[in-house]
Amino acid sequence: xxxxxxxxxxxxxxxxxxxxxxxxxxxxxxxxxxxxxxxxxxxxxxxxxxxxxxxxxxxxxxxxxxxxxxxxxxxxxxxxxxxxxxxxxxxxxxxxxxxxxxxxxxxxxxxxxxxxxxxxxxxxxxxxxxxxxxxxxxxxxxxxxxxxxxxxxxxxxxxxxxxxxxxxxxxxxxxxxxxxxxxxxxxxxxxxxxxxxxxxxxxxxxxxxxxxxxxxxxxxxxxxxxxxxxxxxxxxxxxxxxxxxxxxxxxxxxxxxxxxxxxxxxxxxxxxxxxxxxxxxxxxxxxxxxxxxxxxxxxxxxxxxxxxxxxxxxxxxxxxxxxxxxxxxxxxxxxxxxxxxxxxxxxxxxxxxxxxxxxxxxxxxxxxxxxxxxxxxxxxxxxxxxxxxxxxxxxxxxxxxxxxxxxxxxxxxxxxxxxxxxxxxxxxxxxxxxxxxxxxxxxxxxxxxxxxx
Amino acid sequence: xxxxxxxxxxxxxxxxxxxxxxxxxxxxxxxxxxxxxxxxxxxxxxxxxxxxxxxxxxxxxxxxxxxxxxxxxxxxxxxxxxxxxxxxxxxxxxxxxxxxxxxxxxxxxxxxxxxxxxxxxxxxxxxxxxxxxxxxxxxxxxxxxxxxxxxxxxxxxxxxxxxxxxxxxxxxxxxxxxxxxxxxxxxxxxxxxxxxxxxxxxxxxxxxxxxxxxxxxxxxxxxxxxxxxxxxxxxxxxxxxxxxxxxxxxxxxxxxxxxxxxxxxxxxxxxxxxxxxxxxxxxxxxxxxxxxxxxxxxxxxxxxxxxxxxxxxxxxxxxxxxxxxxxxxxxxxxxxxxxxxxxxxxxxxxxxxxxxxxxxxxxxxxxxxxxxxxxxxxxxxxxxxxxxxxxxxxxxxxxxxxxxxxxxxxxxxxxxxxxxxxxxxxxxxxxxxxxxxxxxxxxxxxxxxxxxxxxxxxxx
Numbered sequence: 001x002x003x004x005x006x007x008x009x010x011x012x013x014x015x016x017x018x019x020x021x022x023x024x025x026x027x028x029x030x031x032x033x034x035x036x037x038x039x040x041x042x043x044x045x046x047x048x049x050x051x052x053x054x055x056x057x058x059x060x061x062x063x064x065x066x067x068x069x070x071x072x073x074x075x076x077x078x079x080x081x082x083x084x085x086x087x088x089x090x091x092x093x094x095x096x097x098x099x100x101x102x103x104x105x106x107x108x109x110x111x112x113x114x115x116x117x118x119x120x121x122x123x124x125x126x127x128x129x130x131x132x133x134x135x136x137x138x139x140x141x142x143x144x145x146x147x148x149x150x151x152x153x154x155x156x157x158x159x160x161x162x163x164x165x166x167x168x169x170x171x172x173x174x175x176x177x178x179x180x181x182x183x184x185x186x187x188x189x190x191x192x193x194x195x196x197x198x199x200x201x202x203x204x205x206x207x208x209x210x211x212x213x214x215x216x217x218x219x220x221x222x223x224x225x226x227x228x229x230x231x232x233x234x235x236x237x238x239x240x241x242x243x244x245x246x247x248x249x250x251x252x253x254x255x256x257x258x259x260x261x262x263x264x265x266x267x268x269x270x271x272x273x274x275x276x277x278x279x280x281x282x283x284x285x286x287x288x289x290x291x292x293x294x295x296x297x298x299x300x301x302x303x304x305x306x307x308x309x310x311x312x313x314x315x316x317x318x319x320x321x322x323x324x325x326x327x328x329x330x331x332x333x334x335x336x337x338x339x340x341x342x343x344x345x346x347x348x349x350x351x352x353x354x355x356x357x358x359x360x361x362x363x364x365x366x367x368x369x370x371x372x373x374x375x376x377x378x379x380x381x382x383x384x385x386x387x388x389x390x391x392x393x394x395x396x397x398x399x400x401x402x403x404x405x406x407x408x409x410x411x412x413x414x415x416x417x418x419x420x421x422x423x424x425x426x427x428x429x430x431x432x433x434x435x436x437x438x439x440x441x442x443x444x445x446x447x448x449x450x451x452x453x
Numbered sequence: 454x455x456x457x458x459x460x461x462x463x464x465x466x467x468x469x470x471x472x473x474x475x476x477x478x479x480x481x482x483x484x485x486x487x488x489x490x491x492x493x494x495x496x497x498x499x500x501x502x503x504x505x506x507x508x509x510x511x512x513x514x515x516x517x518x519x520x521x522x523x524x525x526x527x528x529x530x531x532x533x534x535x536x537x538x539x540x541x542x543x544x545x546x547x548x549x550x551x552x553x554x555x556x557x558x559x560x561x562x563x564x565x566x567x568x569x570x571x572x573x574x575x576x577x578x579x580x581x582x583x584x585x586x587x588x589x590x591x592x593x594x595x596x597x598x599x600x601x602x603x604x605x606x607x608x609x610x611x612x613x614x615x616x617x618x619x620x621x622x623x624x625x626x627x628x629x630x631x632x633x634x635x636x637x638x639x640x641x642x643x644x645x646x647x648x649x650x651x652x653x654x655x656x657x658x659x660x661x662x663x664x665x666x667x668x669x670x671x672x673x674x675x676x677x678x679x680x681x682x683x684x685x686x687x688x689x690x691x692x693x694x695x696x697x698x699x700x701x702x703x704x705x706x707x708x709x710x711x712x713x714x715x716x717x718x719x720x721x722x723x724x725x726x727x728x729x730x731x732x733x734x735x736x737x738x739x740x741x742x743x744x745x746x747x748x749x750x751x752x753x754x755x756x757x758x759x760x761x762x763x764x765x766x767x768x769x770x771x772x773x774x775x776x777x778x779x780x781x782x783x784x785x786x787x788x789x790x791x792x793x794x795x796x797x798x799x800x801x802x803x804x805x806x807x808x809x810x811x812x813x814x815x816x817x818x819x820x821x822x823x824x825x826x827x828x829x830x831x832x833x834x835x836x837x838x839x840x841x842x843x844x845x846x847x848x849x850x851x852x853x854x855x856x857x858x859x860x861x862x863x864x865x866x867x868x869x870x871x872x873x874x875x876x877x878x879x880x881x882x883x884x885x886x887x888x889x890x891x892x893x894x895x896x897x898x899x900x901x902x903x904x905x906x907x908x909x910x911x912x913x
Contacts (some may be wrong), residue, residue: 066505
């Protein structure tokens, strides 16, 4: 096999699990090396994906056209009602605006939009250039809020000011300003907020239903199928249930500090983690044994249906190997378990934004010989897929064609999933998708992993 | 309905853009650079830019798209991006081993005042560019123009920085491709071959963004115009620029630097634009048009005649990029259809004038607007006020098509929800025939769907 070299300066972000070798000390939380073909995005991207699902808010991108154009309806975050979030609004900054400032344009755009669409709130995203030309978007937002009577929230998401994670935080900052401004009247003591669930392909609806079956009130989902009014009263919930740790842990911590709401981290992928996320919520309300009973009931009903249907896939997929490269590390943990439950092992695990603790835990979970990478690139991914003879790659939009060129299966576990992968039904969908792709007849006609047929 | 938000009443907006019919310059520069063999596009800006462009191109082509980024941080934005770019050039050559790095700027790097010419010169002076390798650049701030002008700027950079005049003329013609698909570029090469004319086509994304499945991930696919071909453009007999916005500036640069004369034609979409292309080719290379091509043309005209009754008076709304919209509008008029609304987000008086001229002669009542606020929101409002039978444009048109229940043909960039554009051309007689088939199928499928039982026809 051809030798593929690793980018110098990247060695510290790659680790292969071997016994008898020194402890993992992966370097992460760093910005990417200049000149690398990184799969990562920017601060703005982080903010945009977190807030995007809030469907009755206005999302105005203050910057040149690209930032708005590339994020126009690319995330399948479904709404059960309003769909204002699926349009693209931009101040389309021009050269003159860069010279003289874009505040006026921003102000007029906001007034026009709010007049026309009567949104419940507005999020104003600043992009790279706004950070440079010094527009005082705080002041514009205050002014417009005063004139229109709706919350107008600046999101400080200048692309260069950190990584995607900093964008999550900027988005959470904006949410934090909304939380606490609504009435908490009539909220049950047995209530939660679902954090970090974005309702891709309707996943939040599935999760919500499970909790409701347990007798739990879901006050708000942040931000899947999100509504401003629900966000405003989120501080009335008794517990925050956080998925996608990368994006929402910060918010959960803030809410704990400010409102005394404890939080737990969960994952809705795979039978094991899905069940645990129900039990963990039930455990939070020990005085209500019926909640735990109901949780057990939900799990047993769902698993009874799901388990037999998975066996067909397991039979076909046992012994197959997977490579995982996704945004957040937390997702990787669940995927490893979910893949194991259908007989597959993981030979490569990586993320764009994992932190030290994530990688330590990842190392613990992984089998001997598994490669662990942070902020990888196509060269590395191809190298390890070939070396480790993976049969499947789990990733996002930029990884898909690489997998297919190499002649292996692919599953999109990112924005472009078309079917829900969360919940018990999601596990079935996931297994089906993996099975369909790995076992596709097309691989009979395609050279696999560089080997001629 | 997703677009129930669109109000019927058209009002002038102050600076606001809703549902843009364009995107920013850097993605065009990236696309152009991918048409050079062994070239790694490099985005001098934040990481997000590069990621967004690669994702969009990947969604459009279903192909891996490789590009590097300077990964700007807060420090770089204060102290300038020179250090980032110099470091990037070094790592790229040592690890990804391209023949060429094509650097384009972004709003960020332009605003902080990075001078790509100076930085790339410094890279050369500091010995960071290995022997026989190249670093070229183009200025593409996102707050000017659109993806189309970004493409054009990179092409101009390619022409300026590669072409060499040795004094000895070569018996070849340069064809500078305006923004078109790999399939279109393949068709241009095929037509030239049929005409027996040696050409240098640049850029050429065929065999790059329509690469076969091989079991390997090839970082630099086999296609793309090579460095030696690009250098030889300075010795060519003549240049044909296909597209006045996206291709002509490169032809002007070539003329300036190497005295290669040029003429600008429309992208050969449709019958008459292809006629002009073929005639001009045969004229400048002094060859006669082979029967094979004449017959191709004949088949197109034959179908246009056979089906003329289905085209007559059909009202069309279209949006997209200047160099494609012009010949497409002309073709629709040649088909006896009626372009009713035309929108392009790409600004520029040249295009505005050209389109006005065409419309003044043949369809003066057509609504047309380009540049600021010429977005899909406006087009949708126009469609509400003045309904159409057919919508032609990129994937984002599907919202309007659904909302207004109008047949829709995908054409332009980006197409995120269908395949075909990479493989089947829209240019030349055969590409035009494909367009005719698409238009007919869309209209006739609709006719069948809506036909009353007794009017539901077997033979059409």
